[in-house]
Amino acid sequence: MSNVLIVCETTPEGALRKASLPAVTFGKQTAEKAGGKLILLVLGSGVGAAAAEAQKLAPKTIVIEHDGLKNAIAETYAPIIVRVAKENDVSVIGATATAFGKDILPRAAALLEAGMVSDVIGVVGPKTFRRPMLAGNALCVVEGLTPVVVASVRQTEFPAAEAGAPGELSKGDAGALDGKGASFVRAETTKSARPDLAEARVVVSGGRGMKEGKNFGVLETLTDLLGGAMGASRAATDAGMVPSDLQVGQTGKVVAPELYIAVAISGAIQHLAGMKGSKTIVAINKDGEAPIFQVADYGLVGTWESTIPALIEEVKKLKAAQS
Template sequence: MSTLIFFEHTNDAISPASLHAVTAATQIGGDVVALVAGSGCDGAAQAAAKVAGVTKVIKVDSAEYGHTLAENLAPLIAKLAEGHSHVLATATTVGKNIMPRVAALLDVAQVSDIIEVVDADTFVRPIYAGNALATVKSSDATKVVTVRGTNFDPAAAEGGSASVEDGSGEGDTGLSSFVGQELSKSDRPELTSAKVVISGGRGMQNGENFKMLEEIADKLGAAVGASRAAVDAGFVPNDYQVGQTGKVVAPDLYIAVGISGAIQHLAGMKDSKVIVAINKDEEAPIFQVADYGLVADLFKAVPELSEALDKA
């Protein structure tokens, strides 16, 4: 029994998100093989070899994998899946894009967004926006699985000594091409890995008011998030969105400001260690999951919080 893990990376470094999948793979048991496919990706392959728990790294360095196009990566992963009992990836935007294609090519049913490994064939995953948990047993010869990173501790990035083996690419499928990308740059931590997250909802009223949250985020070393309502209203970009259709986070501290607490938002943050809610509506559903709740006008409470942090 062995597990092939698709590692996300930036060619010179691996993504911390993939370390969560390594933990899930070690719980399944057997050898753990990391796939690093890219263009000029030797740095990432060497970093993957140092991850604790990884027994081998397959490096596929070819131009068609330079921009993580799912149409090119899926056939490669499907080919390499032969001989492995499991194929894993973290349930990030990238993983969710690639792995269903892999499952289709292998003609198996994907087990998505698992939060627990029961045994090599059985997994627990949330359904109905996290309001119920399903225990799923797969009888497929090759199990294609995506892992919810917030429910698995990351594997240690150092301590491993895996061998690195060169693999060959499958060529460009010609189904898609890379045109360009626009990346938002920030000195704040990435939303899914931040230990503190402060999010705003429709109650923020406009995007300009999010500057209040950004000031607090800078003082706390936090990431800034938002509800779907705030994103749909155009207050902030969609990469801020926390929820079932956005990013799933589980920080040590989650501060929800002006967020009512719709089911789809709760699905993305209710596993946070401590939840603090600020909302003027005392009947808001967010207070049902909050550890600490403040019924107040956010436009008064947030500046007061900012001042208190300055004095702390």
């Protein structure tokens, strides 16, 4: 009982999703600690390409194909994951903590009565992992106490696994599928002109100091110039200046872009928790004592009115010179 099973995610075209590669690395590290073998599981329909890719990443890959597995729903996927784990002497089941992993893994854990550790950022022992809590304000070590332990893996904390010599590939049986009254209807891919807040390279956020929604227009110009996504503090979304799905923070979205520009945001703890993983942080605030400056790499004391239009002009000049 010491093998590690990593559940891989596939794209609608049947290829392996890159998001799964960090989980494979987690699986390798955990299998080494446990003295067991890394096994990858590919589920779906028409996922031959994903299986072939997975095969190059681990000593053993199991692929299970069935028309009814075309769309990943927890109700049908979880029992299969559980069965494969039982048949293969698995002590740890993992997947990347994407919407897919976060949805399906706990359901599998419940079926196994297994302890689960979410959002793993480091492997400490065969069933002991490091994870953040309280929006990154606490780093914890959590041990799974059950014969099988389930873990979801934070994508940004493990390097992507690299292809090597192909391992063994075996086909498994889907068995009888039962959706338990749930069915997939359709996927609606967002076609926003701007990148997704959680994935953007640059995020420009505005806070209460923007005063009203229409003033976010100037931030939009800056955002688009930088090819970024718009964000806001909870103070701004609660005041109805911008929709709540722009909220960056512990109660909104947690972001970690290369460049985060906080404009007219004082830096409440819950906001800082949502953005302090950013690589470079710029704070622009008229109050030089605002807490946001304590986490900012570059701080500029000034109002948004007096700085953002000038910043737009400077960035335009820079972009013109670069092109």
